Amino acid sequence: MSWFTESNRWKHFVLAIPEGIVSLWFALGCGTGMEVKDCHYDPDNKNKPIYRWSWKNWDWLDWTCTALGGLVGSLIKIGILYLIFKLSPIYLLMLL
Numbered sequence: 001m002s003w004f005t006e007s008n009r010w011k012h013f014v015l016a017i018p019e020g021i022v023s024l025w026f027a028l029g030c031g032t033g034m035e036v037k038d039c040h041y042d043p044d045n046k047n048k049p050i051y052r053w054s055w056k057n058w059d060w061l062d063w064t065c066t067a068l069g070g071l072v073g074s075l076i077k078i079g080i081l082y083l084i085f086k087l088s089p090i091y092l093l094m095l096l
Contacts (some may be wrong), residue, residue, distance in 0.1 A: 003061065012062050013069040020073020027070025031063050037063070 004010055009080065019027035039057040041049055081087060 004065070007059060007062060009062055010063040012065040013072075016066045016069025017073040017076070020070035021073075021077045022073075024070050024074040027073065028067055031070070034066065035059060035063050077080030 004013075012034070016027045017032065019030050035058055038059065039055070041057070078093070
């Protein structure tokens with residue numbers, strides 16, 4: 001579980017849950033934006049921005065933790081809507 005605690009991945013997961021309640025696509029967009037921001041910073045000195053794109057700074061585990069948190073939030077939203085409105089599960093999947 002050490003991979004989950006490094007690089008604040010747990011924050012990516014936890015903060016993506018409310019985003020996922022809004023929309024899974026919103027959570028994916030926020031995760032992508034966070035990673036783009038990280039790509040614009042020097043890996044040796046996180047406080048120093050660099051003004052060029054660098055794929056080597058992209059962290060797929062951070063992005064995946066954000067996506068999984070968004071999925072959890074979306075499933076919570078689907079569960080709440082199902083309990084309130086008793087909608088068909090097929091219709092609820094369209095709300096992701």
